[in-house]
Amino acid sequence: MSMNTQGRPTAPQAASAAAAGSALLPEEPLLFEIGDHDHSGVDLPDVDVSDDRLGGLRRQSPLDLPGLTEPEAMRHYVRLSRRNYSIDSGMYPLGSCTMKHNPRLNEKMARLAGFADVHPLQPVSTVQGALGVIDELARWLMELTNTVAVAMSPKAGAHGELCGMMAIRAAHDAKGQGHRNIVLVPESAHGTNPATAAFLGYTVKSIDANENGTVDVEAVKAALSDDVAAIMLTNPNTCGLFEPQVIEIAQAVHEAGAYFYCDGANFNAIMGVVRPGDLGIDAMHINLHKTFSTPHGGGGPGAGPVVLSEALAPYAPVPFLRRDGDKLELIEHAGAESFGRLTAFHGQMGMYVRALTYMLSHGADGLAQAARDAVLNANYIKAKLRDVMSAPFNGQPVMHEALFDDTFLKGTGVTTLDFAKAMIDEGFHPMTMYFPLVVHGAMLIEPTESESLQTLDVFIAAMRDLVQDAKAGNVERFTSAPRRAPLSRLDETRAARQPRLKWTPLDNSREAAE
């Protein structure tokens, strides 16, 4: 296998005139079509090393890695970046994702050498400041949730779910209740909930939502038994609604000897306003990359600390902190009760620094105000669109996100997908589509607290215009959308049927022949 060594694109794609490489909408070849083996963006001495200590394992197979000088690299990655939408460039109303502003002070703080250039395994006596960050962040999280412990190390929300459910399993095992093999999950739940329960060997039992989009305590009671280990409930739920019977549900779950895992993905709606510990939760992960503004980075890294009730605290994973006077101790090996270790080292320090900076900037008053503004914004959108779009579950107020279904598109020939793609041409990232599964053709809009009234009004006007056009039969505007994006709709079926998961020179020669 060899790669292009000419330093030139081998097969520039036949681009349509619509978007071909204009100065402001650049097309960009692949790294493997512009770089080569002789270019490098680093200057390093070429030292000789003998084979004496390599045990006959010197690399013989080709590395086949193209290099770019610094100016070439800057251009490649800047041009690529311009083909991305981002929260800094416009409203990103992805329901359930909490795309809020990412303050830049957070970035600056994470890059202080005292945080960025510190090794996880250097002596504990030399990292008291790092432990101080973890300790302080933990205190904020426990205070905001009214819980007694927090497992900091989970690396994302789904990892946090694993953590909470492992603590629940360990607690049952310790009480001789290891036979409990069922986890209750409402049908509106995130896919990670049933996946996590199944990952741990539990049988998932689905709970239907009532006609108001929430879970009835009676439905939970009917599903509870001596074999149920836990319920995994999202609150506020994925329809954007606060579960009105959550306290009664918690009581019923506890009376049945089970635990309450709360998916905290939507904590942004209630931070500083409602404490989940007061609702009776036993474990809840908090997505620092949603609620506490650590950047999403095109798909991570996240962080998913899990707050724990007194009942589950003894089973928390290592590592955790213990205070000894002024000194913080890092406990890396626990006794028999801890369920173990979820990752090497101590978790996502870079995210902790950002989240703590965000919390200190807001303060308790600012966090509560942010939650209230997020709820206000979602209700404003709902109020301004409900006459032309269809909102399920009556007229009740929503929390931080507004859910619509596709009833208003019935008979227009426009689908939720078409509608979402048309939003791109109006300058917006689409909302979450087809989730939650409990309503038909779901459109879940989460504006967050970061959007100004002016932006909300522009968004609302654009949505109303789209709805009017759909109902007027201008189907073409939707089915051909997006037309003003770098690419038109992509063939996902082809991608899945003939997977091409890396660049190969063969692909190029084949395309050239086509």
Place this chain on the structure above:
Amino acid sequence: MRYLPHSEADRAGMLAAIGAKSVDELFAAVPARVLGTFSPDLPDHQPEFAVEAHMRALAGKNRVAGDGPFFVGAGAYRHHVPASVDHLIQRSEWLTAYTPYQPEISQGTLQMLFEFQTQVAHLLGMEVANASMYDGSTATAEAVLMARRITKKDKVILSGGLHPQYRDTVVTYLSGLSGLECLTPSPEGQGDIVDHIDDDTAAIVVQTPDFYGHLRNVSALADAAHARGALLIVVVTEVVSLGLVEAPGALGADIVVADGQSIGNPLTFGGPYVGLLACREKFVRQMPGRLCGETVDAHGRRGFVLTLSTREQHIRREKATSNICTNSGLCALAFSIHLSLLGERGLHRLAKLNHARACALADALAGVPGAEVLNKTFFNEMTLRLPVAAAPLVERLAEKGIIAGLPVSRLEPGKPEVENLLVLAATELTTDADIAALADALKGELA
């Protein structure tokens, strides 16, 4: 509050439009006894300069690795990251984008992931790589589960050279399942796994360079595993080594996992890092995590999408291959940019430089009376046997400004056979003066 755009007038107007008297009305579904009935013991909002001062004070309590001689590795390595990498990853379009669910307006992230997957596959010598995992340790656990799904067998053997915290992570992920065998620590690089392979074995897990620094020739292990229908999972915690040392894929590995931190990502006290996971093409549908694939748009233009998502939780729910959702996108970007800057030539030179610095370290340590370097082979890390317990010695040297390495006992407490062992790494940033300072200090301590 500088991050909240609404004025009080805005809020009042919006409430009027909604038809609510107050925001509290919007929280009507919340039982009154838990709504706003507490006052958290937390400070109120602060100006930027006050927050910065607070965070700087915390940062100031840490010893910065680069402030003096520093020799800790053990799964996280102190390398130079070019300035352009950090500049590029802070561009809004990279930093503040979500997972690329809308491919038409996410081609930047998607093309980058396609390039990343190709780079990772080439680096590890494998056929396909995914779009990243949380880190090396969780990727190892996921690889073990993947091997069990592929082979439909239970037994998994972890080599004694596997990073102890990687081992502990796998043990936790597999708790409640049978078949896991963890071999005892093998600080001298002894072969320890072949005799344990039998017909029930799903996979063996071997790290190279291993936790103690030894390079492992895994090709005989691949043959032994394959003869019994088992898979070879190779773990790499120091990916810079692959610029000089043979790729696991070329030695018969079936699944390779790695932590990519060494390329593009700072130490940051252990995270966020980026897990790499690659395998043979025939196993791709059993892979966890996101995959990016090439396709065309409606006009026939090349483009990229997330694909094969029928493996994933948002489609398959309880039948998914893993519960993973978020990966490590921005760290993968940093990795990809840095590796593009290095290129084949740069990575090869960087790897040689690391090895050369480690050879200088080994030679200096060989001159410390009473201490013994256990490694015949290594890349940039090695194990030193001391005549005294390593942990208190490391503390004493830290007081003198020298971070001497990792006492193995920190990760393997209660095991007398490792109490005197110290694992040390050198990188391109380790100077002759650093090495001399360490050697002199050790001589002083051991005299």
